[in-house]
Each structure stands twice: as structure tokens, then as C-alpha cells.
Amino acid sequence: EPEVTQTPSHQVTQMGQEVILRCVPISNHLYFYWYRQILGQKVEFLVSFYNNEISEKSEIFDDQFSVERPDGSNFTLKIRSTKLEDSAMYFCASKPGQGSGDTQYFGPGTRLTVL
Amino acid sequence: AQKVTQAQTEISVVEKEDVTLDCVYETRDTTYYLFWYKQPPSGELVFLIRRNSFDEQNEISGRYSWNFQKSTSSFNFTITASQVVDSAVYFCALSEAKLTGTASKLTFGTGTRLQVTL
Numbered sequence: 538e539p540e541v542t543q544t545p546s547h548q549v550t551q552m553g554q555e556v557i558l559r560c561v562p563i564s565n566h567l568y569f570y571w572y573r574q575i576l577g578q579k580v581e582f583l584v585s586f587y588n589n590e591i592s593e594k595s596e597i598f599d600d601q602f603s604v605e606r607p608d609g610s611n612f613t614l615k616i617r618s619t620k621l622e623d624s625a626m627y628f629c630a631s632k633p634g635q636g637s638g639d640t641q642y643f644g645p646g647t648r649l650t651v652l
Numbered sequence: 653a654q655k656v657t658q659a660q661t662e663i664s665v666v667e668k669e670d671v672t673l674d675c676v677y678e679t680r681d682t683t684y685y686l687f688w689y690k691q692p693p694s695g696e697l698v699f700l701i702r703r704n705s706f707d708e709q710n711e712i713s714g715r716y717s718w719n720f721q722k723s724t725s726s727f728n729f730t731i732t733a734s735q736v737v738d739s740a741v742y743f744c745a746l747s748e749a750k751l752t753g754t755a756s757k758l759t760f761g762t763g764t765r766l767q768v769t770l
Binding site for chain 1: 687689694695696697698699702743745756757758759760761762763
């Protein structure tokens with residue numbers, strides 16, 4: 538069964554460093570998402586991406602964040618200068634795009650720890 | 653603005669008990685979608701079910717059942733004869749329907765941690 542994959546599973550970085558989180562969505566899916574979950578809290582939407590551009594972004598997704606689909610398979614989230622409060626689990630999700638109610642399928646997450 | 657409320661922070665039951673997880677939502681849309689996801693201790697988010705706002709028929713899948721009531725804006729989830737493997741955090745989520753573009757985000761509740769013991 539196709540699944541969303543994410544690398545790395547755990548990333549440790551120093552405050553102020555840049556990190557890139559990588560995702561490979563399900564191959565025939567058209568819509569891509571990033572969410573984050575601070576430890577013990579709810580899952581929060583960051584950004585959605587379709588047709589090589591951002592569809593929607595949340596207030597969390599400020600100028601320090603960017604997303605890219607550099608090729609036909611990868612979908613990346615970059616944080617330019619990490620802060621302590623960026624420590625969280627980051628989930629990538631994708632959906633086919635046949636309808637707005639389509640199910641989003643999530644990757645296993647990348648745990649980001651900022652020291 | 654959309655909002656999902658899961659008032660039960662944590663529930664503990666003994667194996668074989670039935671348990672219901674509550675979910676109440678708020679939205680101004682007439683068309684929307686509701687979801688339940690399971691987050692086991694390993695951390696991934698596992699899709700369980702999707703319902704659209706026009707389909708209030710309850711659904712049963714094995715030991716799982718869902719009760720959708722538009723009149724009370726609730727979408728509750730019941731596990732019958734719970735098992736230790738059901739121990740996880742369960743999230744209810746809401747997605748609006750958009751006329752153009754379908755990159756609808758999910759708005760999650762705060763989750764309910766279910767602990768099933770022997």
C-alpha cells in the first residue's frame with residue numbers, strides 16, 4: 538500500500554541553524570501539506586501546496602518557513618533560522634485531490650529538536 | 653472559523669469495556685468533512701474514518717462505530733470491547749469544502765488519550 542515517507546525521523550539542530558525536512562508524498566497525489574505537533578499538543582496546520590504554489594498558510598508559517606517541490610517526488614519544508622519553539626513533530630500529508638473532502642494521508646513525522 | 657472540541661483529555665478503561673470519545677465541532681460552512689485519526693505511541697497519524705456533512709448515517713467498522721449528529725454538531729466515536737492495542741491518542745478533525753481548489757486544511761481537536769488496561 539502506498540504511503541507517505543519522511544526523512545529524517547529525528548533531527549537535532551542548534552538554534553539559528555537551517556533545517557530541511559523532507560517528504561515523499563504518495564505518487565499520484567496532487568495536494569501536499571505540512572502540519573506540526575508540539576509535544577503533547579494538538580496537530581496544527583502550517584501550509585498547503587498545490588500546482589507548485591502555496592494554497593494556504595497559517596499564521597505560524599512566517600518568513601522563516603518555506604516549502605518546495607524540487608522534483609516530481611519530494612516535498613520539503615525549510616526553516617531558515619530555527620528557534621527553540623520550533624521543536625515539534627512535523628508531519629507531511631498528501632491527498633489525491635479529487636474532492637475537497639479527500640482524505641489526507643500522513644507520513645510518520647520528523648521530530649525536530651532545537652537546542 | 654472552524655473549531656473542534658474534544659473535551660475528554662484522557663480516558664482510562666479496562667479491556668473489554670466500551671468507550672465513547674466525544675467530538676463537537678463548529679463551522680459556518682454547510683458542506684464540510686469530519687475525520688478521526690489515531691495516534692499510537694509510535695507517533696504516526698492513522699486515518700480511521702471520513703464523513704461528509706450530508707451523510708448522517710452512522711457507520712460501523714468492526715469494533716469501531718461513529719455517530720454523526722448535525723443537530724448537536726457532534727461526531728462521536730465508540731470502541732466496543734476495547735483492547736490494549738486501542739491505547740492511543742485519538743484526534744477528531746474538520747475540513748471545510750471549498751468551491752475552488754481543494755487544498756482544504758484539517759483543523760484538529762486537542763485529542764483524547766485512551767488508555768486500555770488489562
